[in-house]
Amino acid sequence: MADPYDVIVIGGGPGGYHAAIRAAQLDKKTAVVEVDKPGGRCLNYACIPAKTMLHTAEILDRAEHSAELGVTVQGASLDWEALAERRAKVSETLSGGVKMLWDKNKVAMIEGQGSLTEDGNVAVGDDTYETEAVILATGSVALAIPGVEFSERVVDTWGAWSLPTLPKSIAVVGAGASGTEIASGYIRYGTEVTLIEMLPQILPAEDKDIARVVERVFKKQGIEVLTGTPISDVEPASKSVKAKVGDRELEVEYLCICGGRAPDTEGLGLEAAGVATGEGGKIEIDELQRTSNPKVFAIGDLVRGADLAHKAQEEGVVAAETIAGVSTHPVDPNLVPGATFCEPQVASVGMTEQQAKDAGRDVKVGRMKLGGVGASAVYDDRDGIVKLVADAEYGEILGAHVVGNRACDMIAELVDTIALEGGYQELARISHAHPTISEAVLDAARAVDGWAIHQ
Numbered sequence: 418m419a420d421p422y423d424v425i426v427i428g429g430g431p432g433g434y435h436a437a438i439r440a441a442q443l444d445k446k447t448a449v450v451e452v453d454k455p456g457g458r459c460l461n462y463a464c465i466p467a468k469t470m471l472h473t474a475e476i477l478d479r480a481e482h483s484a485e486l487g488v489t490v491q492g493a494s495l496d497w498e499a500l501a502e503r504r505a506k507v508s509e510t511l512s513g514g515v516k517m518l519w520d521k522n523k524v525a526m527i528e529g530q531g532s533l534t535e536d537g538n539v540a541v542g543d544d545t546y547e548t549e550a551v552i553l554a555t556g557s558v559a560l561a562i563p564g565v566e567f568s569e570r571v572v573d574t575w576g577a578w579s580l581p582t583l584p585k586s587i588a589v590v591g592a593g594a595s596g597t598e599i600a601s602g603y604i605r606y607g608t609e610v611t612l613i614e615m616l617p618q619i620l621p622a623e624d625k626d627i628a629r630v631v632e633r634v635f636k637k638q639g640i641e642v643l644t645g646t647p648i649s650d651v652e653p654a655s656k657s658v659k660a661k662v663g664d665r666e667l668e669v670e671y672l673c674i675c676g677g678r679a680p681d682t683e684g685l686g687l688e689a690a691g692v693a694t695g696e697g698g699k700i701e702i703d704e705l706q707r708t709s710n711p712k713v714f715a716i717g718d719l720v721r722g723a724d725l726a727h728k729a730q731e732e733g734v735v736a737a738e739t740i741a742g743v744s745t746h747p748v749d750p751n752l753v754p755g756a757t758f759c760e761p762q763v764a765s766v767g768m769t770e771q772q773a774k775d776a777g778r779d780v781k782v783g784r785m786k787l788g789g790v791g792a793s794a795v796y797d798d799r800d801g802i803v804k805l806v807a808d809a810e811y812g813e814i815l816g817a818h819v820v821g822n823r824a825c826d827m828i829a830e831l832v833d834t835i836a837l838e839g840g841y842q843e844l845a846r847i848s849h850a851h852p853t854i855s856e857a858v859l860d861a862a863r864a865v866d867g868w869a870i871h872q
């Protein structure tokens with residue numbers, strides 16, 4: 418048996434690499450077991466490749482629509498191979514960066530498939546590594562929909578972002594964050610896109626007003642949006658795939674299923690090690706990421722709450738600090754922002770207006786169109802709104818919702834305001850730099866009491 422470790426992290430994604438570095442900073446002898454690449458699925462197959470692809474969609478779209486801004490671009494076109502190369506290079510660079518950070522912090526990387534032994538140590542191949550504590554961070558895997566299997570023509574999100582050639586048509590099933598991002602990317606590459614959602618609205622987790630803006634823009638961009646529409650009879654062939662969508666037949670080059678994800682716990686040895694799982698196979702944890710085995714912690718997509726990289730990262734920090742016995746700060750799931758990088762972007766934190774009402778709260782709402790602030794005309798960026806849902810009596814911000822091209826950056830100040838227990842009245846008095854789209858946040862806060870200046 419090799420020298421014992423203080424902490425072994427299984428899985429080197431955003432959750433795992435943060436946990437390992439934080440443990441090492443706290444003088445714990447730490448290793449990460451990773452069967453694939455540093456940075457996990459997020460850096461190599463999910464968040465980062467998706468955003469790299471979307472960035473190019475934005476550049477192409479800008480090039481094609483910039484004449485009004487005084488820039489004439491002739492013959493802007495997409496070089497699919499160059500884009501695929503860049504996508505791979507960005508992931509490679511960031512993955513290399515994670516490995517460098519591990520080296521710098523003296524975190525050992527053990528390559529291979531890790532599992533728990535019955536006594537809470539870690540087995541990798543024929544080797545067993547003794548450790549004081551284990552952090553499970555193996556993430557999640559894509560789920561198809563009942564009766565449908567992934568294949569060459571029926572792809573998951575990574576399949577969609579890594580197609581060998583630019584398709585003429587694609588249908589995306591599931592209009593959550595990943596599905597809307599794929600639809601939004603491909604429509605701007607020039608592909609025919611059908612976005613299919615079984616529920617009555619796209620982005621079903623988002624506030625209705627926000628989803629409505631995105632749907633309107635998507636339709637304007639040419640995406641065929643089908644809500645409240647089930648898909649069935651999926652029949653992949655060699656060059657296309659057929660399916661029944663509602664009561665019509667659809668034939669497209671590729672069908673992408675964004676049907677959700679399941680925790681990747683296969684072969685981890687949870688049961689033998691006494692690690693309990695609950696709803697949806699997620700590992701049960703307390704607020705300090707402790708599982709039912711006192712030696713074992715779990716973070717990221719393996720545990721309850723939204724499957725988001727930034728949530729995984731913060732949970733990794735909490736697990737490492739708990740193991741090291743230093744004061745920590747449990748992750749508040751209500752303060753984890755959602756971020757969807759379609760065009761226009763969507764970001765939110767806390768409750769939707771409906772959720773707040775369902776929770777029995779007496780709510781007041783402030784809405785501000787981005788088009789109302791000067792910056793939107795300057796930057797030619799008018800689509801979108803900021804919506805604040807506030808408690809009518811005390812002014813607490815119960816939910817904040819932004820749709821617009823900078824939404825995923827703009828949400829940060831709203832998360833901060835809520836985390837620091839600021840109400841909408843405080844927000845309404847905080848100076849925002851001019852001319853920036855963030856001025857719409859200021860006016861949305863003022864709009865709650867009916868005194869938005871630009872409305």
Ligand SMILES: Cc1cc2nc3c(=O)[nH]c(=O)nc-3n(C[C@H](O)[C@H](O)[C@H](O)COP(=O)(O)OP(=O)(O)OC[C@H]3O[C@@H](n4cnc5c(N)ncnc54)[C@H](O)[C@@H]3O)c2cc1C
Nearest residue numbers: 428430432452457458459463464531556717718724725726
């Ligand atoms: C298309 C797409 C886009 C997304 N975009 C965003 C986004 O923009 N922002 C955001 O916040 N979230 C996004 N997400 C979600 C995000 O990718 C996940 O929440 C995040 O990756 C979870 O991190 P993690 O550390 O739990 O696991 P992962 O990133 O899944 O990493 C787990 C790692 O564990 C390794 N592993 C698994 N089993 C073993 C084993 N037994 N032994 C050793 N290693 C193992 C895997 O190889 C992997 O490297 C996106 C997801 C998808 C699918």
